[in-house]
Amino acid sequence: MLRCKSHGSVSTVKLTPSGHESEGEGNPSPEHETCGGSSTCVDAFLADTLEICDDDSVSPECSKQSAELPQNVHGSCTSTNENIIESNKNRSDHLQSVSPLASAFVDRFIADPSEHSDSPDLQSQQAVVLPQRLCSVCISTEEMNSEIHVSPMKNSFASEATEWLNSSSNAEKDLKRDEASFLVNLSLKDDKPKMADEGKESHKIALDEPLVPITTDNCMDTDLLMAPQVNQNKTDDVSLKLDDKGKNVSDEKPNNTSDFCCNSQGILQICAAGEQGVLHSSPQSLPELLQDVQVVSHDPDVSGEFILSADNQTPYDEDTAQLQRGMRKRLQFEAIENHKTDGECKKLIKNFICDITSEEPLEISLHMNTSDPSHVKPIEASGMKQGSQLISQGHLCKSVDRVDVSGQKKGDSSVTDPRPSGIGLHLNTVGSVGHNNCSMMVQALGKDSCMEEESFLGNSEQISQGSNSELVSPGLTGKISFTLTANSEKPMPDNTCDDTGDKHLQNDMMELTISSISHQTPLSTKPIECSMQPRLTDQYVTPCSLKRPLSVDDSKLNLSSQSSPRKKRKKASDNEGQKRCSCKRSKCLKLYCDCFAAGTFCSEVCGCQQCVNRPENEDTIHEARQQIESRNPLAFAPKVVLYVSNPPKDSEESTGTTPSSARHKRGCNCKKSLCLKKYCECYQAGVGCSFGCRCEGCKNTFGRKDGCADIIEIEHMKSKEQKLVRDPSAENSKEKLVTREVNLHLSPLTPSIQSSNGVDVPKSLLPITYYASPETSASAIQCYEGSPGSPMNMISKSTFEMAREDNMLLVPDDQEIDFDIKVDTFSPGWDGFPDICNFSPLPNPPPSNDGASVSFKTKEPKILQTRLFQGSSLVGTPLRWRSSPVTPLPQFGKSKILLEPDSDNGPNKSVGDDAPEVLEDPCSPIKAVTASSPKQKRVSPPKRLFQETRSSSSSGLRSGRKFILQSVPSFPPLTPYSKNSRGSGT
C-alpha cells in the first residue's frame, strides 16, 4: 500500500497484492501512510504498482511484478494513450525527464525515486500518473496473476456489478494462491473509481462487459468509450467511500479490492479501498476527483492526471487539457455522429461541437442523451465539469448501449428508455424531413440549434438537470435556460426507465425537443414557457416552411416569428395549433371537448374543469374514445373533406393543396344561424354546405347547399378530364395542368370555392391520404400516444390562418383516379382514413369576388385546418398511408377536413355515413341521389371497412380503389407535397 500525502491531503493507494489483507485492514501501516517523503510515496507506489511493495516485507513477487509491470504497460500502450501520457509527462515538471514511454518512465522512477521526491506535488502526481498510465495502457500483468477484464461496454450496472464481483471473487481466489493478484478495475463506463472494496487486496480492472483480456485495442476502445456515464449509484458509492476514506466503506462490497478505474483517456482512478492503505484522495477532493475522473476524458479542465492527488490542487496542465480536449472532441464527435441519421446533420453538429469544444471545454452537448436523470444528478451535485459528462452521455444514444455502465437499472436505459427513443424518433423525423431541414435547422439556428438537436437525444430531465448554466457556454446559455424551463414545466417521472409508463412523457419529450429546436431558431428566443403545443408547431412548421414556398400565411408567420418568436407561438396556438376547451361537465371525455375530439390532451391553456383528458388518465381516455367510436367509428375522423385538385405528386406546381372544394362530411343542421356563423360546422371549417347538409336557409358563404357554383366545378372537372384523356401517358403533366386550372379557379381556398359558390363538385374521396407537411400540425399538443392517435398531433397543423378549427383530410387527386374510386371513398369506410392530416394552406387570399369573400373579412372561418393524427410516426414517415379506413379513424384526432381530388365527376355510389355527406357532389347524379336524402348525413358511418366498400365500388366501377390505395403509398412525402402546394398557390 502506498499512501501519499500531498497538500495536506492523503491519497493512498493500496496496491498490496492480494493476500495481504492483514495489512490493509484495520490499520494502515504507518509506513504506507506517510510514505516518508514524497519520494517514498512515489517509490512505494511504483514499487507497488499494482502491488507495490515498499517494503521487502511484501512477498518477493511484488518486486517482480513491479519490475515487470511497467514494461507490460509500456507494451500495451496505445499510441493515443502514449500521447496522453507523454503530454502529461511533459507537463509535469517532475516528469520532464521521463521518456515518452511509460516503461522508461516507470523504470526511471523505480531506479531513482529520489529524483522525484523533491516536491510533494510530484509525489502525488507521480503516484497518480503512474496508475493512469497503467490504466491507459491497460496493463495486464498476467505474470502477476492479475486479472484484467475489459468489457467493451455494457449497459447495465448490474452486469457491471456482477462482473465486478466476479472479478473480485477471482481476485480472492488469487489471493488464496498467495499470488499477488492484481485486478485492475477498469470501468470504462464508470469512470468512477470503485472504492468499494477497500478490504480487498486485489486490484481489479473492471470492465463492464464480458471479460476480455486487455489488449491495446481494448484500451483504445476504452478511450473512445470513455464517455463517462454518471452512475448515480456509483457516484454515491464513491462519495461514500470518499467520505469514509480512511474507513472501511466496503460495506457494500465485502471484497477488499482496490480498483483502478481508468478513464477512457487512460486516466487511472485508483479506488483504493483498503481499509487503510489505499490511495485516497483527500476526502474533499474526492468528490471532485470523481467527477473529474468521470469527466476527465472529456473535460480537459478536469484533467485526470491529478485525480489522485490529494487536493486536486495539482496544477492543471493546459497542454494536457488540450490533448484531452482533442480526445473529447473526437469522442463527442463520434458520439454525435452515431446519433445522427443525417449525414449533414452530423457534419454540422460535429463542426459545431468542435468549435465549441475548442473554445470551451464544455459542454454543449449537454443535451445529448441521457435518459436518466439519476445519472446526471450526481454530477450536477458535483458541480462544474458536469457538462463534460453530459456530453459524454451525449454519445449516448449509442454509446449508452456500449458504454453505459451506470448503472442502475436505468442503465439499460438508453436503449430501453423511451425517451431516448423518442429523441431518436425526433431525430429521425428531422432526418426524414430531409436533409435540408436538418441543415436548415442547424444553419439557421447556429450552434444553438445544434445543441438543441442534441437535446433531442437527451431526456428533458437531463437537459434540465444536466445543463447547468454554468457549464453552458455563454452563447448557449440562453438556450439552456430555456431548456431547463421546459423541463421544469414537465418534470419527468422518476422512473425514466418506464417505457410504458411514460408514453405521454415521451410525447412531452418530443415536444420538448421540438420546441427546443423551434426555439433555437435565432428569431425565436422565446422562452420555453410557451405551451408545448406551439412548440411543436413551430418545429414542424419550420422545416416545412423552409422547404416549400411560403404561402402568404406562412410568410406572415415567418416574419412574425422572426420578429418575435413569441408572437409566432402565440399565433400558432391562437391559430388553433392547439385546441382549447373549457369543458365543465364532460370531463373532457366527450366530443364536446375539442381537445378530446382532436385527440389531444388538454393543456394548461384549457379552462376545463374536472378534466380527465390528461396524460395521466390515458386509460380512461382510451376507454372513452372507444366508447365513442363504438357508437360512431368515424367520430374522430376528420369532419371535413377537402378536395384537392392536385395530387401530392405534383410537387412542383401543385401547391397543391389548394382544395378545389371541401365539404363537411356530415353536413350541418343549422336552422337559425343560416350557416353564417360558427355554429355551423361547415362554415366553421370554411367549407361550403353540401347536399348532405340539412341546414335551413343556408347562406353559407363558402358554398351553399344549393350548389350554384357546382356548375363551375363541373366544368372544371370536365376540362380536367379532357386533359387527362389527352395526356393519359403523362400523368404528371396532366396533373399539373389540372392543378393549374384548379388553382386558377380555386387558388384561394375558400374564396375559390366561394366564387364557385361552393357548389360541391362530385368528389371522389380517395382513400389515399397523405400527410401534409408536418408544418401543418400546429395543433397537436399532447397527443394520445397509446391510443390510435398516439403521436397524432405531431404533424398536423396547417399554417393557414384560414384553417382554423376543423381538421381537414386532404385527398389528393389521384392522377388516374377513377370516379369509381371516388365513389368508394365516400363510402362510410372512407372516413376511415383518419391518417391524413393536412392539406396545404391556400396559397392566396381568396378573391373577394363574392360575398363570400366578404365573409372572410368579417369573420374568417377557419377553413383549412390540419390536424395531427396519431400516427406517431408521422413525423418520421412523412406520408403514411393507412389502408384500412376504419382503423385509422380512431387514430385521427380531429382532422376534420379531407382533401379530395377534384377531378371527379364520378358518381358517388355509396352514401357513406359521414363521408358521403362531405363528398357528396350535388352535381354528380349519384350525389344528387344521395343528396336527396337528407338523412344521409345522419347516417353514421358504416362500420364496414373500406374493403367492403372497395369491393363493391370497385366491382361496380373499377378496381380503381385498390389501385389508388396501392398507389397511395407512393405519394411523395410531405415535403414535396408541401412544396407543391405552395407553388401552386402562387
Added chain:
DNA sequence: GAGTTTGAAACT
C-alpha cells in the same frame, strides 16, 4: 365577464 344563443353530441 356574464349571459344568451346555437347546434352538435349524447341520451332515451
Added chain:
DNA sequence: CAGTTTCAAACTC
C-alpha cells in the same frame, strides 16, 4: 330512428 337533453362553443352585451 326520432325526440329530448346535455353540453360547450359562439355570440352578444
